[in-house]
Amino acid sequence: MKIALAGNPNSGKTTLFNAMTGKTEYVGNWAGVTVEKKEAALKRAFTRLKQGGGTGSECGQGVGRSSRGGSRITVTDLPGAYSISPYTGEEAITRDFVMEENPDVIINIVDSGSLERSLFFTTQLLELGIPVVVALNKQDIVRKRGDSIDAEALSGMLKCEVAEITANDGKGLKELVSKAVRASEFGKQEAPEFAGRRENAEAGIKKGTKSSGREAAENSAESEDRARQEYIKKIVAKCYVKNAKTNRITFSDKVDRIVANTYLGLPIFALIMWAVYAFSISGFGGLVSGYINDTLFGAIVPDAVNGFLEGIGVHPLMQALIVDGAIGGVGAVLGFIPLIMVLFFCLALLEDSGYMARVAVIMDRYFKRIGLSGKSVIPMIVGTGCSIPGVMAARTIEDENERKVTTMLTPFVPCGAKLPVIALMAAVFFPGAAWVFPGMYVIAGVLIIIGGLLLKRIFGFEGTSTFIFELPEYKIPSLKHAFRQMFRQAKAFIIKASTIILVMNTLVWFMQTYSWNLKVVEDQSASILASVGGILAPLLLPLGFVGWQMAAPILTGFIAKENVVATFAIILAASDDALHMAGGPLSELFTPVTALSFLVFNLFTPPCFAAIGAMNSELGGKKWLKRAVLFQLGVGYTLAMLVTQIGTLVVYGKFAVGFVPAVIVTVVIAGLVLYLIRRGGRESGRAGVLAGEERAL
Amino acid sequence: MPLFKAKPGYTGHIKAVSGNEKIRKFLFTLGCSEGEEITLISILANNYIISVKESRYAIDGKMAKAIEIA
Numbered sequence: 001m002k003i004a005l006a007g008n009p010n011s012g013k014t015t016l017f018n019a020m021t022g023k024t025e026y027v028g029n030w031a032g033v034t035v036e037k038k039e040a041a042l043k044r045a046f047t048r049l050k051q052g053g054g055t056g057s058e059c060g061q062g063v064g065r066s067s068r069g070g071s072r073i074t075v076t077d078l079p080g081a082y083s084i085s086p087y088t089g090e091e092a093i094t095r096d097f098v099m100e101e102n103p104d105v106i107i108n109i110v111d112s113g114s115l116e117r118s119l120f121f122t123t124q125l126l127e128l129g130i131p132v133v134v135a136l137n138k139q140d141i142v143r144k145r146g147d148s149i150d151a152e153a154l155s156g157m158l159k160c161e162v163a164e165i166t167a168n169d170g171k172g173l174k175e176l177v178s179k180a181v182r183a184s185e186f187g188k189q190e191a192p193e194f195a196g197r198r199e200n201a202e203a204g205i206k207k208g209t210k211s212s213g214r215e216a217a218e219n220s221a222e223s224e225d226r227a228r229q230e231y232i233k234k235i236v237a238k239c240y241v242k243n244a245k246t247n248r249i250t251f252s253d254k255v256d257r258i259v260a261n262t263y264l265g266l267p268i269f270a271l272i273m274w275a276v277y278a279f280s281i282s283g284f285g286g287l288v289s290g291y292i293n294d295t296l297f298g299a300i301v302p303d304a305v306n307g308f309l310e311g312i313g314v315h316p317l318m319q320a321l322i323v324d325g326a327i328g329g330v331g332a333v334l335g336f337i338p339l340i341m342v343l344f345f346c347l348a349l350l351e352d353s354g355y356m357a358r359v360a361v362i363m364d365r366y367f368k369r370i371g372l373s374g375k376s377v378i379p380m381i382v383g384t385g386c387s388i389p390g391v392m393a394a395r396t397i398e399d400e401n402e403r404k405v406t407t408m409l410t411p412f413v414p415c416g417a418k419l420p421v422i423a424l425m426a427a428v429f430f431p432g433a434a435w436v437f438p439g440m441y442v443i444a445g446v447l448i449i450i451g452g453l454l455l456k457r458i459f460g461f462e463g464t465s466t467f468i469f470e471l472p473e474y475k476i477p478s479l480k481h482a483f484r485q486m487f488r489q490a491k492a493f494i495i496k497a498s499t500i501i502l503v504m505n506t507l508v509w510f511m512q513t514y515s516w517n518l519k520v521v522e523d524q525s526a527s528i529l530a531s532v533g534g535i536l537a538p539l540l541l542p543l544g545f546v547g548w549q550m551a552a553p554i555l556t557g558f559i560a561k562e563n564v565v566a567t568f569a570i571i572l573a574a575s576d577d578a579l580h581m582a583g584g585p586l587s588e589l590f591t592p593v594t595a596l597s598f599l600v601f602n603l604f605t606p607p608c609f610a611a612i613g614a615m616n617s618e619l620g621g622k623k624w625l626k627r628a629v630l631f632q633l634g635v636g637y638t639l640a641m642l643v644t645q646i647g648t649l650v651v652y653g654k655f656a657v658g659f660v661p662a663v664i665v666t667v668v669i670a671g672l673v674l675y676l677i678r679r680g681g682r683e684s685g686r687a688g689v690l691a692g693e694e695r696a697l
Numbered sequence: 698m699p700l701f702k703a704k705p706g707y708t709g710h711i712k713a714v715s716g717n718e719k720i721r722k723f724l725f726t727l728g729c730s731e732g733e734e735i736t737l738i739s740i741l742a743n744n745y746i747i748s749v750k751e752s753r754y755a756i757d758g759k760m761a762k763a764i765e766i767a
Binding site for chain 2: 087117120225229249253256261357364365374468
């Protein structure tokens with residue numbers, strides 16, 4: 001049996017989904033957090049209830065005798081939609097699922113605070129013929145207003161079951177599930193009757209209506225929608241007891257006037273983000289991470305394992321593989337778990353509060369300048385955790401050009417996996433410096449602006465965007481939710497470290513220990529790794545990176561960014577000093593300037609392969625993916641080159657290695673960009689003419 | 698007059714919504730359409746915070762110009 005969860009954005013579908021299935025899918029207090037469908041089995045606690053095994057009177061007698069009783073119940077979480085005709089890409093996913101995948105029952109989650117708006121979608125769902133159960137969520141908001149909803153009256157008028165729930169703490173869920181099971185047994189749904197409703201509602205929804213009848217169809221769809229609104233108004237008048245006006249200024253509005261203030265908005269945002277990162281990185285999270293790196297993986301674990309392996313007489317090479325390859329590499333990454341956990345805890349609190357929607361409002365006018373809108377901010381904020389959901393969040397943007405540009409720019413925001421790289425470089429080369437972390441985010445911001453402007457010019461995009469975004473009411477963030485998100489991230493991080501990073505480490509260790517004819521090498525420069533890295537090395541010369549040791553971490557970094565740290569740990573394992581000590585072994589490879597350059601190269605060139613995969617599916621094809629990857633590579637490469645060459649000249653008063661090739665590369669890149677911009681200008685001019693002709697016709 | 702010219706605190710009814718079909722339809726599903734009550738809560742960072750059917754939305758100046766109020 002299949003249960004589909006559908007409803008308006010930010011009505012609590014994913015929260016309900018998590019409560020029903022025990023999953024910990026990403027939730028946040030803004031519209032458009034979920035952008036794809038997710039499926040999971042209903043928790044056993046509810047399945048037992050379904051079979052009617054002495055779980056109280058609330059489940060009806062028919063429940064146990066289900067024809068599909070033995071089969072498992074799957075729950076599908078869908079992206080939020082305001083109506084069945086999609087406005088954005090993720091809404092189309094919802095439409096396609098409810099219309100084509102034949103769920104046995106739809107649970108329509110309704111944000112009680114916006115009952116009238118929600119019922120628009122509800123009445124459309126009722127017309128599909130699939131049994132619908134309405135779940136009234138967020139009633140606390142209604143009560144706080146001093147209003148109330150008569151659920152029974154609503155159920156009577158909609159001719160479907162209505163269950164009152166609180167998705168946040170799981171109240172009313174058992175009743176909801178038993179109502180849903182009962183409804184699916186019944187197997188059909190009566191459509192609401194109102195004057196002006198077309199018998200075949202799907203006619204107006206299905207695309208591809210030929211142009212002859214299209215206008216007529218659109219007209220009748222519009223008049224039907226009007227009739228629908230009238231019908232809903234009547235329902236709301238009967239079942240919603242309204243005591244207070246909702247358009248008076250609320251506490252949320254007052255907070256908005258400060259945090260989204262024209263002048264204060266941006267400084268407040270910067271302050272909040274700075275506080276979050278300071279607490280996670282140099283504060284509590286950094287402290288614990290430091291301990292783990294220095295003491296646990298720096299001394300206790302390797303010493304114990306060495307002692308143990310020597311005790312049982314393992315081959316020294318095997319011992320080296322385990323201690324230097326596995327523990328050294330993975331340990332270098334695992335040490336950052338506390339830092340990541342604290343960061344995600346803070347971000348979860350912030351996301352739960354409702355503040356993120358306000359950030360979109362504040363940033364809108366800045367993003368308008370580069371042809372985007374405030375909506376593009378959301379993918380970038382999500383991208384601070386991981387670029388993959390960040391890139392996917394771009395789906396909520398309606399305009400195609402804006403969506404593409406946002407997809408290309410989002411990976412510039414340093415994700416969680418890049419934090420260990422920043423932390424490593426900061427600790428070794430800039431000990432005690434507080435500017436490194438904020439500096440990287442500022443650079444990311446600047447690159448997004450420059451990148452946005454460049455893309456706009458190169459591809460001749462016109463900023464046609466309009467911005468509209470729902471502002472949810474503020475709420476006190478749930479600690480339980482934040483802890484859950486924190487452990488979810490920690491789990492994902494540990495899984496990644498113990499699978500993909502461990503495998504890569506073993507491979508790197510093998511490649512640097514052996515030569516091509518599988519002999520253990522005395523001198524690492526004869527190893528497989530050295531020869532592979534040597535191929536890439538000339539390309540890195542203009543950046544001032546000399547030698548294969550620089551190339552290897554860059555390559556493994558594309559698999560997963562944490563690998564940069566792990567690979568350095570293996571390559572430099574010969575040294576007794578821990579990797580991230582100030583003036584540690586890394587300082588043999590870099591000057592502080594080239595270290596900074598290496599850091600920006602790893603942060604701002606294309607993201608890991610998994611994120612590139614996400615970009616591929618969002619950009620919808622190889623052509624744009626190629627452009628996106630080349631663009632990101634160009635930006636990261638150019639920036640790293642400028643940092644090395646200009647930085648070395650300014651700081652040390654001499655030319656860096658590879659100065660001459662760098663000048664040549666700069667000239668080539670500048671020429672290419674100018675050529676592309678001129679071509680883009682011509683194209684947009686042409687497009688403008690075409691659009692003008694079309695209007696004239 | 699367009700909503701663009703209204704002062705914060707203004708409450709009135711929507712007379713017409715112009716602009717492209719897709720956006721108009723989207724606004725309609727939110728309840729932002731002819732005859733509906735609309736309140737301008739505040740103007741923040743060039744965005745218009747409006748209250749329509751118990752919900753708050755931020756819309757930009759361009760959209761505020763497209764909403765004609767009576």
